[in-house]
Amino acid sequence: MPTSREYARLRSRMVDEQLVERGVSESRLLDALRMMPRHQFVPDEHKPQSYDDKPLPIGDGQTISQPYIVGFMTETLRLKPHHRVLEIGTGSGYQTAILCHLADYVYSVERVARLAETAGARLGDLGYSNLDIHIGDGSQGLPDQAPFDRIMVTAAVPRLPQVLCAQLSEFGGQLILPIGSAPAQELMLITRATDRFTRRSLLGCRFVPLIGRYGFDSKTDSASFVS
Numbered sequence: 514m515p516t517s518r519e520y521a522r523l524r525s526r527m528v529d530e531q532l533v534e535r536g537v538s539e540s541r542l543l544d545a546l547r548m549m550p551r552h553q554f555v556p557d558e559h560k561p562q563s564y565d566d567k568p569l570p571i572g573d574g575q576t577i578s579q580p581y582i583v584g585f586m587t588e589t590l591r592l593k594p595h596h597r598v599l600e601i602g603t604g605s606g607y608q609t610a611i612l613c614h615l616a617d618y619v620y621s622v623e624r625v626a627r628l629a630e631t632a633g634a635r636l637g638d639l640g641y642s643n644l645d646i647h648i649g650d651g652s653q654g655l656p657d658q659a660p661f662d663r664i665m666v667t668a669a670v671p672r673l674p675q676v677l678c679a680q681l682s683e684f685g686g687q688l689i690l691p692i693g694s695a696p697a698q699e700l701m702l703i704t705r706a707t708d709r710f711t712r713r714s715l716l717g718c719r720f721v722p723l724i725g726r727y728g729f730d731s732k733t734d735s736a737s738f739v740s
């Protein structure tokens with residue numbers, strides 16, 4: 514197993530080669546990625562690959578997203594320190610930790626109780642307290658806590674859930690999410706200005722499915738969605 518010094522070296526190289534070289538440039542985000550111990554979010558058997566350029570299994574058929582995707586999605590949302598954020602798909606909690614670092618408060622929803630509980634404990638151990646993790650179907654958002662300045666969905670939906678658009682702040686609220694079935698998903702950015710919503714296609718991507726009322730059916734095979 515690598516030592517913490519070796520992990521720090523791998524992390525620094527990950528940021529330089531996988532993020533900065535591909536255009537991620539926001540300094541607060543790069544600082545967060547440089548200090549976040551990604552290996553602590555990964556199961557023991559995959560720790561040596563924690564800083565590789567790929568998603569990794571985290572159990573229950575789910576994955577921790579590729580570092581570049583975390584950087585790209587976060588940078589796209591241009592987070593401000595006063596933002597209230599909704600994240601759907603807590604997974605390991607790594608993306609949640611980055612959001613907590615950059616925003617005022619993060620609500621995160623995870624369908625798999627074991628993942629939500631492990632992520633919550635991990636984030637507590639790392640000293641984050643500006644978050645609230647909910648166990649349940651995030652495809653419906655969290656209407657009681659809306660509006661949100663930013664919403665990030667980290668699993669793919671079959672079509673844009675209007676229920677999430679309605680939970681965006683009317684004053685420039687933004688939602689980033691992957692839409693479509695494997696292998697033809699598209700990462701989309703939705704921006705709200707009062708009752709007007711604009712859509713921008715960002716890039717092709719490959720995420721596990723969001724399972725729920727406004728997501729995919731529970732019989733969907735997650736393994737067929739990721740390489």
Ligand code: SAM
Nearest residue numbers: 577602604605607608623624650651723724725
């Ligand atoms: N960003 C996470 C990380 O850094 O580890 C990875 C998220 S993983 C690609 C997608 C997550 O969405 C999985 O943990 C999965 O259980 C969760 N998920 C799937 N359907 C969901 C739903 N309806 N509500 C909430 N979470 C859901």
